[in-house]
Amino acid sequence: MANPLIVDIHTHVYPPAYIDMLRARHKVPYIHDPSDGGPPRLIILSSDDDPNIPLDQRGRPVDSSYSDIKVKLDFMDKHGIDCSVISLANPWLDFIGEEQASEWAQKINNDLESTCAQVNSATATPDKLPRLFAFGTLPLGAPQQVAVADEVHRISALPHIRGVIMGTTGRGNGLDDPELEAVWGALQDTQLMLFLHPHYGLPDEAFGGPEIVRRYGHVLPLALGFPLETTIAIARMYLSGVFDRFPKLRILLAHSGGTLPFLAGRIESCIAHERTFKVNGGSVQGPQRGIWDVLKTNIYLDAVAYGTAGLKAAVEAGGGTTDRLLFGKMMSHCPPPMTFFNADNFEGTDHPFFPPLNEEDDKWTSVTTNYKAISAAFEGDEAVAAVLGGNAVRILNLK
Template sequence: MSQLIVDIHTHVYPPSYMAMLRARKTVPYIHDPSDGAEPRLIILSSDDDPATPLDQRGRPVDTSYSDINVKLSFMEKHGINCSVISLANPWLDFVPSDEAQTWAERINDDLESTCADVNKDKEKKPLFAFGALPLSAPSETVVNEIKRLTTLPHIRGVIMGTSGLGKGLDDPDLDPIWKVLEETQLVLFLHPHYGLPDEAFGGPEVINRYGHVLPLALGFPLETTIAVTRMLLSRVFDRFTKLQILLAHSGGTLPFLAGRIESCILHERKFIANGGDTPGPERSIWEVLQTNIFLDAVIYGSAGLQAAVAAGSHDRLMFGTDHPFFPPLHDEDEKWPSVTTNYQAICSCFGDEKADSIGMVLGNNANRVLRLGLE
């Protein structure tokens, strides 16, 4: 093998999950048009405007979302040697509490068996997975599922949205989950879904005018930034100093705003260190970025990637594609711009004189951090 390339940000909706979405009529759901047109996936509340015809809501969903062979073909086309697949948003957040454990076990067993079946064939690219969590259930149920995931050979971490158990990631009820993740050293892949309120962009009319640009380009990154900053402020990283988190989309705006966040903390009069009565974070955001946080390289430009490197380091970045989202809109045979721009950003950020750094970001970091055992 020449250059190892590992895709750590690549999603799949197992058939059982697709069936569940098809049975629903409220977000999230899949609409199958009666005229035989392509089904539509509606997972964002901003996509479910009653004024928009059903067959125009959300995004078209094809077999790339659920057929693992399409995933493998995508990997072959783009030179990817290994993928770490994960259930895409909104995961199991919407599942009733009394059904969450059953669905988590079903989805995670599906992911495990998919990886096991593919990896039996040495001619195919190997797969690993991040497990899904039953976050609508009590925290002890989530803890038990995390412990069970450590017994599944191809699970290398877990994926979670920013709502946690429903109250955000500064919720003290999440402490048992942080504790078991720290103890098992399973990496938490933190991914946005909820974005910002429509009003932040000017209301539904403005969002509809520009499609997905505002909620995805701005809402998702800011959601991640806010969620992690709330973790920092609530001293999660002080209590769980060995917690390991992988942030989607290069951490949103966190690397760029880290200095501003730290300055505001240092000047906040409410915190005990500054004469107030509220405990503030003891560890700096810089220390957390360099010891607790990994970033994917799904940023589509060298400027953002340079900020990610400056905030952490090149040995804490990992390549990703966000497949099957953002496919080419025209020629199906061409390579995906959403992938090639990430390749280009990595090469541009480091240059030929830093080939070792490029290699670390493209695959060697993931191989080391996620214990993939690739040669």
């Protein structure tokens, strides 16, 4: 296959202004500059903010690969990625309440927009895709939901914003919260894509308690918690009728939908047999549209499924076509362990966590590996090319 277009829709940044804001904080989430002059460290979880751990070692380093767009571009060059749709990494702005929320959202979104504009202007090449687009961030902690909807409308006019990224808790009470109706309405009206991303949303008790979780490092919350969190979030959204009231919402689910492609049929069955719902004589409305209809109409998945079993289920869930799958990054084909833990690694390619290691000179190695994985799961060069980039260009109107 001759050089298909490659678009990475799952790649995060921490703009400098965001890092400075976290640096000024002293409770989670906050950034601390270690005394040895190493990269600033982000303490993102309460469990990371452990007084038994020296402050210089808490959390995880956030180096220039997050905050310096040049490093992102170098990484894209090295790995043959034509275009990236960047998004703020967690915890986004979820921890900012009151009026400040909107101010920060505007600041971050304007930053993202101007970064894209500057990079694209400096790198413009005839007949090539612009290099950067962005998913914006929302002031979910604002006192009124209309403020969130207002920011959706505002950024829909920015030339490089193609959607918004959101965690699974929404305004704090999950995605079936009536406090999000205005936001769904704004997203439907503007047709901005909602990129739904997990963020340590399952309690330790789901895994047997904190001691069990600690025993296996980050494996249980990351390998199982992240996808389950996404699945629960979208299921609550579906059960509460959001897709009935906003039938044109567009949602991109991280990690190939968590486990939704595998469990959609089970959700369908349980609803059909649930006497709480009106259709079975109960008092609760229940969802009107079928889950497979929603999957084929409203849901898009990234191709971050770590293996052909998951990728094939994702294709089946989309109605048997690859039209709704977008290339993210594929962790299972990463080189061996990185030197420190970072949640982003688990989406895959972010420099410096996806280097060619002993193959420094072969800039195409990792991408070639991804080709192989995607080729194994999907039949035909056209399907592969669509997943790698064509679908993203079409679905997100990247031009």
